[in-house]
Amino acid sequence: MNAVDFILAGMLAAATPMLLAALGEMVVERSGVLNLGLEGMMALGAALGFITTYSTGSHALGFVVAALGGAALSLLFALIVLGFVANQVAAGLAIGILGTGLSSLFGKNFESLTIDGLPKLALPGLSDLPVVGVLFVQDAVVWATAVLALAIWAVMTHSKLGLIIRAVGENPHAARAIGFGVLRVRCGAIAFGGALAGIAGAYASTVYTPLWADGMIAGRGWIALALVVFGTWMTGRVVFGAVLFGALSLGELTTQAAGVNIPSQLLACVPYVVTILMLAVISSNRRRMRLNTIASLGQPFER
Template identity: 45%
Template sequence: MNEAILIAILVTVVGAATPILLAGLGELVVEKAGVLNLGVEGMMLVGAVTGFAVTTMTGATFIGIVAAGLAGAGASMIFGFLTLTLTANQVATGLALTIFGVGLSSLIGAGFVGQTVTVIGPLFPPALAEHEHLRILFGYDPVVYFSFAMTLVVAWFLRRTRAGLILRAVGENDASAHSIGYSVIGVRYMAVAFGGAMAGIGGCYYSLFLTPMWAERLTAGRGWIALALVVFAAWKPMRLLAGAYLFGVVMTLELHAKAAGFEYVPPEFLAAMPYLATIVVLALISLRKSVGAQAPACLGKPFKPST
């Protein structure tokens, strides 16, 4: 395997890891607040189609990305209203959100199928971004660097800030947080909106940078991988970063094995690898009984404040 191929693989890994890292970070914050939103896939699709549509119409990638974030947050507010205000079952509502997102994105995207879009290039000047070796570090679009920055921001927010402390408290013991006087529902709404925005931005990474075009079910189940990543990362942002890149490698190997004419295993099996890896990882984690790796105690439980 020569050097050029290796560099090409590395660059593809970054591309594959970025959207699931973004969506995973959002879901991590949501789950830390004690909410299980299984609608990541749906929110990513809504973000993907919105980002594509807005960028096509305005010609400005940045506006498209912001719109994708807003659209994801908007979709998450449907979930928020049903589960937080109406205390509906979070699992069922999350699944419904995914189905809704698939349908809505297909509807919105019907007029955009087959179109292409021009988006902004790498963040750094060509001397760095197109350099034979340095492009490993500098050859990416701004969203990639945004995902790294957000990893650090989320880690810092949860560990170091008072707002992060309150968010974790809400996820660990909602009744206590309420009795101390924090707005459990308010904190959870904000967390869910953040999760939606991050999923939306993660979703538009497919339609704007990876493909770049719109097709139905463009995210192809990556939202589920992002969900699994959160558990894999034991709700720790830095571990989520590592996990996203690990899955990025698995997903990329499939592509490159196909391209290299690797025929010993059926391509369907290779395509299933990331999902198989997800199941294996989740099974292994559930076997491990370490205190540090425990889910937030109130994860998925509806909260009804006493009045």
């Protein structure tokens, strides 16, 4: 397999953890809440997912437990920012630290243990195409994530639920005046985002690299947050950003395999540097950012 085939074959799987977390965070931010605790929720999901899958042999159960763990941690965040009207930035950072610490605590007895990943599923016909055929040989979670992205796009742009979420994010007081439960909508969005973050972490620890290592999320939660801004809160752009980052993250392996004498630490920095540069370019277009930014994002809502 040459470098191009390797990147095409692996970039969707590499993108999946960040994409799942970013899709959930996009919904949360569309409701007007900024959740900076994604890294901790992903870390907790990674630990719970691996422990459950290792102990039971069931990937499905591992994902369920990871989703519940991520949702539970996100509901704690919701209690703090919605119930006690705390600062969302401070609360999110605290929740992120808590989740990371819990993942280390729960996973300490499973360090370096491995499990079997999920088998690849080829799409008939498409997987036989020259060059790009390898794109269509992926595990079930990758395909499910693609369907989920389409579903979220459809719901957010073409359904009453999506309209309510967007209304709550843009003007919560007006939304409440016409009968929408602002806190209920935001709490549901936060729980949904936390569940997806937990699943994202479980995918990283049970499928993408099916082993447990403390700190294995390695900043993916922060990248997911950046992807939401990169995508200007639009599903298609978020998907594109995640796939681009996934492809860049594989560049380190392909460059080393080609025998290029560049320090691995420098190569590992490339995806993050590119992300920062892209965010800087996007943020420089102030008109575009103003048009797409959620009006009440990060602002407390008091009845």
